[in-house]
Amino acid sequence: MRFSLTLLAMFTTTAFVRPADFPPPHQLPSIPEFPDLLTLRDGTKINTQKEWEEKRRPELKQLLETYMYGRYPAKPSRIAAKILFEDAHALNGKGTLREVEITFGPDDWPKLYLLVAVPNGKTPAPCFVGANFGGNHLLTTHDKVRIPTVWVPDRYPGVVKNQATAQGRGQQADTWPLQSIIDNGYAVATFYCGDIQPDRPFVREGMRATLPEDSKDPSETATIMWWAWGIHRAVDYLVTDKSIDAKRLAVVGHSRLGKTALLAGAFDDRIAVIIPHQSGCGGAAPSRSQNEKAETVKRITTSFPHWFCGNFKLFGDDVTRLPFDQHALVALCAPRPVLMTNAEEDQWANPSGQFDVLRAAAPVYRLYGDSQPVAEKMPQLNTLSASRLGYFIRPGKHSMTPADWKIYMQFTDKWLK
Ligand code: GTR
16 A cells, blocks of 8 residues: 655744853853752742743753754654555554655655554554664564665674665564554554664764754754654654554653653653653763763763764763753653663663652652652662652663563553553
8 A cells, every 4th residue: 555645734944043141061150969950040940830831941952952962953844654565464463564654854855664563453542652773674574664775783683784684574573572562552653763863973864964064063963863853753643643642652762762762752742651761871861970880971972972962072071061961851751751761780871860860850740730750769670660750670781672661561551541
């Protein structure tokens, strides 16, 4: 079945206006603790939900764009979706599997290929959405699923000289367990992150190729922001898909794509639940970290210079100059539920620091009337805290497994069903 569906004729383009008083990083004041979420930069206190939404929330978004992730890109003026294939008897006959080609912007912009699995007879279904690491074809053996043609890291199964091949089919099915997700009454939609922006620095490819050449702009849109923006384009499609319940979307991602999931949730209110899995530094973990085993701002901006904008690197030697910490990103999600999931041996992702971030975001959730949005103490191993600011830590390492998905679904069963 091939047909084209025009989603949204025209978007308004929002120009980014940098407030005149955003100085270069070294001129910002040093703030040793997490900056107060309920005080504007000019010192004014925020007391109500309205003040938060009208004043502090936009200010924090601009700060995060300017100093960390780079500008939130404009919405494309044109977006369309085409079903590449649909199999109504997939997943042991219990699901419908389709792949949707989402086209936006001028003809030479990248396309996004969204793999969508829907539970038959249970629609409109709540839906998980997120980016994957190595291609949709790694998640299922279904032979109609497209193999990426863009650059893919060599470490993924079946990749030869940075090109994905059919050898990879189904090799990472455990990371996004489609069958068990639909068996639990959820739909799921995912795309290869590299469709939007391949995960390597410097090359003017993917969405980065749409930016001016040789830009010295220290707030230029960086890779994690592009990926989050890509999730928003997937959401543009999902809210038009009749088999999906547009009000019950949960964003999920692992590690660098967990950082992406949190940013995507913070910048798009259409997403109802936000699940950053082992997202670590630059995601749910604090930049002002006390955990000596955890990744630091200096380290991450050296290893992965393309994930964040140029300004963020300048905080590597003095994170106290950051006018926010990651609790701000969580607070932008308020009052929507956020679940941070972790593993005990994955100290690099800073599980205890993430719990501190969750606690620090609570004052904003309280403005929305949830008097106890978060657990008092970091939960024991294997004990889900399903508060609005939820937390989970299991034994084991840095990975995304079917058992982790069971936890995500326990949390979304509470908040979306
Ligand atoms: C690590 C990086 C982490 C995390 C991880 C991943 O090398 O230091 O921040 O993002 O990669 O994405 O798997």
